[in-house]
Amino acid sequence: MADNIKNYINGKWVSGNGKGTFKSINPARRDNIIGVITKSSHKDVDRAVEAAKEAFKGWSLLPAPRRGEILFRAAELLIKEKKTLGQLVTREMGKVLPEGLGDVQEAIDMAYYMGGEGRRLSGETAPSELPNKDAKSIRVPIGVFALVTPWNFPIAIPAWKICPALIAGNTVVFKPSSETAVCATRFVEIFEAAGIPKGVLNLVHGSGQEVGEYLVTHPNIDAVSFTGSCPTGEYLEGLCGFLHRPISAEMGGKNAIIVMEDANLELAVHGAIWGGFGTSGQRCTAASRLVVHKAAYKKFIKIFQEAASRLRIGDGLRKTTDMGPVVNQSQFKKVLDYIEIGKKEGAKLIHGGKPYTDGECAKGFFIEPTIFIDVDQKMRIAQEEIFGPVVSVIKARNLDDAINIVNGTRYGLSSAIYTQDVNKSAIAEQALDTGIVYINASTIGAEIQLPFGGTKYTGIGPKEAGGRGGALDTYTKWKVIYRDFSGKLQRAQIDK
Numbered sequence: 001m002a003d004n005i006k007n008y009i010n011g012k013w014v015s016g017n018g019k020g021t022f023k024s025i026n027p028a029r030r031d032n033i034i035g036v037i038t039k040s041s042h043k044d045v046d047r048a049v050e051a052a053k054e055a056f057k058g059w060s061l062l063p064a065p066r067r068g069e070i071l072f073r074a075a076e077l078l079i080k081e082k083k084t085l086g087q088l089v090t091r092e093m094g095k096v097l098p099e100g101l102g103d104v105q106e107a108i109d110m111a112y113y114m115g116g117e118g119r120r121l122s123g124e125t126a127p128s129e130l131p132n133k134d135a136k137s138i139r140v141p142i143g144v145f146a147l148v149t150p151w152n153f154p155i156a157i158p159a160w161k162i163c164p165a166l167i168a169g170n171t172v173v174f175k176p177s178s179e180t181a182v183c184a185t186r187f188v189e190i191f192e193a194a195g196i197p198k199g200v201l202n203l204v205h206g207s208g209q210e211v212g213e214y215l216v217t218h219p220n221i222d223a224v225s226f227t228g229s230c231p232t233g234e235y236l237e238g239l240c241g242f243l244h245r246p247i248s249a250e251m252g253g254k255n256a257i258i259v260m261e262d263a264n265l266e267l268a269v270h271g272a273i274w275g276g277f278g279t280s281g282q283r284c285t286a287a288s289r290l291v292v293h294k295a296a297y298k299k300f301i302k303i304f305q306e307a308a309s310r311l312r313i314g315d316g317l318r319k320t321t322d323m324g325p326v327v328n329q330s331q332f333k334k335v336l337d338y339i340e341i342g343k344k345e346g347a348k349l350i351h352g353g354k355p356y357t358d359g360e361c362a363k364g365f366f367i368e369p370t371i372f373i374d375v376d377q378k379m380r381i382a383q384e385e386i387f388g389p390v391v392s393v394i395k396a397r398n399l400d401d402a403i404n405i406v407n408g409t410r411y412g413l414s415s416a417i418y419t420q421d422v423n424k425s426a427i428a429e430q431a432l433d434t435g436i437v438y439i440n441a442s443t444i445g446a447e448i449q450l451p452f453g454g455t456k457y458t459g460i461g462p463k464e465a466g467g468r469g470g471a472l473d474t475y476t477k478w479k480v481i482y483r484d485f486s487g488k489l490q491r492a493q494i495d496k
């Protein structure tokens, strides 16, 4: 039986007021409906924003350590529910179960980490230039946040946003991807059980066109955090620019692994398989390009292809599955279209390239792990984000050439280098223009205690995750306070 999924507004579960319903389906078995969701109307958004605005005063005045206690309780409940939630992630968006469980673990880590921030959230004190005067900066909440999240990390990314937003004292209207509405609903239920006061966290389901844009531009929204596709993110950046509204947006990537001639090739292949085909390539951080030194090129390709041919494709709930489906019909078509584009551009397809329809997989959106070699870095498959199990291998003459290739796209999320030479790794670390650089590890696997985000068109505004320099900068604004206890007029810069 499919679940009947509702909005959560002002502490109550209520059906959306929109016309009709939409379904969340299991991408491994299209006939398996995970949830039926009533569409929301603008009125639902109005109510949710109103509730969040109403709740802001009480929540922002609650001492941050008390807010943190709710996050700790949420973390504990997530631990209890980890298995069920992990399985739900797999059923609703297709990633294999160990990754589904990892998705939940990332939320647990974030809830604990941000819960601890409740006792830090620190600013600065600085000496005043005048006697009997002190000066400090403090972080204050911004107000009502619109949080718009994608389907590829249906528990982790909502946690990246909701936990810091709440610890900082903001209230929230959360609009998750329609593809993973059930995961989002279960996640909000955890916060309800953890004791979040009514109106502090609200959930509204619906599409970007029907609900998302209206929410982001709503007059009573104070700031926005978005993770998703580039076209949507860039469009929202424009709207927020006109509204003078802060937005933090995390969007695409065209991440690359450099493999040098001295690399441990077996290790590099493990990283390339995990980065390229983990989550069926549906990560912003996926290693969709492999930039391989000419001296290692042939050998690397051979072992990489052998490893790809060992990947077992299927329903992510099965223990024997290494790679699940892509999330839906439109993603399925988009990835297959890119494979055709790659062929037409003259890249050499050496592995995969087709839907995978063996046995029960015929019922889902499965695509073979696909490898193109001899890719020219100007080709579209080397420049555009595919978000599927398609990897382009590019030959590099030397380290400089490899670095230029990696930096030669509009994106800058993550990059990696495999080398045994400490100097080469140091040069790469310095020259790679990406928000995250990995040495002898794949392009994926960022930890929550450091900022996550990229350069160039990957994102705008402060980053996700982490504390200072990351999420705390997204979810707080600075206030500076000067206190003069001299009892007389003192003039800065003048009384010397």
Ligand code: UN1
Residues within 6 Å of the ligand: 106, 152, 153, 282, 283, 284, 285, 286, 443, 444, 445, 446, 447
């Ligand atoms: C994403 O790539 O879409 O770094 C998010 C990682 C995860 C988060 C990835 N912690 O791979």
